[in-house]
Amino acid sequence: MAQQKWNMRGEYMESCNCDYLCPCVYTNPQGPVTYDHCTAALVFRIDAGNYGSTGLDGLKFALVIRSGKVMADGNWIFAGVVDERADEEQRQALAAIVGGQAGGPPTFIRENLVSDFRGVEFKPIEFTLDGLRRSAVIPDVLSFEIEGVASRNRSGEPFYIDNTAHPAGRRLALARAKELHMHGFGLGLDLVGKGNNGHFAPFSWAV
Amino acid sequence: MATNWELSGDYFENCNCNVVCPCLISPAPPLTSRPSQGVCDVALAFHIDHGNYGAVALDGLNLALVAHTPGPMADGNWTIAIYIDERATDEQAAALGAVFGGAEGGPMAAFAPLIATNLGVKKVPISYRVTGKSRSAEIPGIMNMSVEPLPSLRENEEIWASAGHPIAPDRLALAVGRAGSTFTDHGMHWDNSGKNGHYAPISWSNH
Numbered sequence: 201m202a203q204q205k206w207n208m209r210g211e212y213m214e215s216c217n218c219d220y221l222c223p224c225v226y227t228n229p230q231g232p233v234t235y236d237h238c239t240a241a242l243v244f245r246i247d248a249g250n251y252g253s254t255g256l257d258g259l260k261f262a263l264v265i266r267s268g269k270v271m272a273d274g275n276w277i278f279a280g281v282v283d284e285r286a287d288e289e290q291r292q293a294l295a296a297i298v299g300g301q302a303g304g305p306p307t308f309i310r311e312n313l314v315s316d317f318r319g320v321e322f323k324p325i326e327f328t329l330d331g332l333r334r335s336a337v338i339p340d341v342l343s344f345e346i347e348g349v350a351s352r353n354r355s356g357e358p359f360y361i362d363n364t365a366h367p368a369g370r371r372l373a374l375a376r377a378k379e380l381h382m383h384g385f386g387l388g389l390d391l392v393g394k395g396n397n398g399h400f401a402p403f404s405w406a407v
Numbered sequence: 408m409a410t411n412w413e414l415s416g417d418y419f420e421n422c423n424c425n426v427v428c429p430c431l432i433s434p435a436p437p438l439t440s441r442p443s444q445g446v447c448d449v450a451l452a453f454h455i456d457h458g459n460y461g462a463v464a465l466d467g468l469n470l471a472l473v474a475h476t477p478g479p480m481a482d483g484n485w486t487i488a489i490y491i492d493e494r495a496t497d498e499q500a501a502a503l504g505a506v507f508g509g510a511e512g513g514p515m516a517a518f519a520p521l522i523a524t525n526l527g528v529k530k531v532p533i534s535y536r537v538t539g540k541s542r543s544a545e546i547p548g549i550m551n552m553s554v555e556p557l558p559s560l561r562e563n564e565e566i567w568a569s570a571g572h573p574i575a576p577d578r579l580a581l582a583v584g585r586a587g588s589t590f591t592d593h594g595m596h597w598d599n600s601g602k603n604g605h606y607a608p609i610s611w612s613n614h
Contacts, residue, residue: 228560353577354571354577361566363565364566374432
């Protein structure tokens with residue numbers, strides 16, 4: 201079956217349990233993470249997108265990852281969340297994308313790095329942007345709040361790193377977390393006031 | 408009245424911090440982080456493609472500056488030494504000493520208040536080479552320094568940071584010292600092979 205064409209662009213935010221700055225950002229991600237594992241939450245808001253003739257504008261989704269000491273070594277736990285506001289057609293489209301069955305970065309992850317896929321759930325996803333601050337809430341699954349590390353020479357802008365190997369895009373803003381909680385899919389993590397790692401960026405995916 | 412000057416060219420550096428130097432990526436104010444080894448031993452090499460100090464042309468000249476700081480860079484007490492291209496005329500050497508010593512504005516003026524000991528200027532043969540994405544500089548008997556970029560998975564690219572580094576605030580490549588990157592002079596000696604590096608195009612002026 202020919203793969204359905206799809207594309208989407210919007211905003212993404214992330215937090216993981218590494219100390220700032222997560223070593224993956226400059227090691228592609230072949231360096232050891234700060235602690236004995238990486239647990240990361242990535243939340244995406246689609247500002248404009250479609251899967252074939254199915255519109256995806258305004259919907260959100262999330263990726264949940266847990267790896268061992270070196271992300272590039274694979275053996276990840278991986279799961280997804282799709283916005284419960286999606287209708288049936290949109291749910292099918294986004295579940296296929298998020299679950300890695302429709303090409304693009306999630307498929308690359310699923311095929312190369314994942315040993316334990318824990319499925320896709322449908323949940324309300326709250327996604328808030330305010331200047332350099334970002335926060336996301338998915339009840340019973342995850343929540344985090346991050347703030348961009350301010351540029352030292354460009355007022356109001358964050359510190360950027362370009363040409364990372366990150367699936368969200370080649371330019372990432374650097375951020376630190378006020379808190380990160382992950383409790384879905386059999387994971388358990390609560391970090392508060394640690395200033396652990398975060399990122400945000402516009403994203404654009406297409407197949 | 409100060410003499411107007413401007414220059415553009417290329418620069419690289421190699422310090423004794425682990426990759427990535429905490430001065431660069433810390434959310435703390437610039438230069439306030441504790442260096443990886445407690446002290447900072449850094450060498451910076453410059454090649455001027457085009458430049459002038461008033462009516463004095465600076466095109467094609469090379470220069471190196473080394474610094475030792477006994478603690479976090481912002482705490483001051485820096486010891487520095489400057490090496491100027493032996494091809495420079497006395498007039499050019501005076502101009503370069505003023506610009507790179509931070510006496511006449513531009514990026515190096517930010518560092519001037521931190522310098523406690525200036526070991527002076529030596530006129531030496533100094534080479535500066537760009538080979539592919541590697542940079543190397545040599546002062547016979549004193550300095551061998553070479554850096555290569557951290558690998559990026561983006562084809563033919565390097566990883567850039569918008570770090571607000573005074574020397575190249577908007578765009579600085581993340582790099583690492585190649586084997587044999589050593590400095591010996593003025594009773595100081597270091598080998599920063601495998602340690603933090605950066606390079607960038609530079610564009611400076613004091614007006």
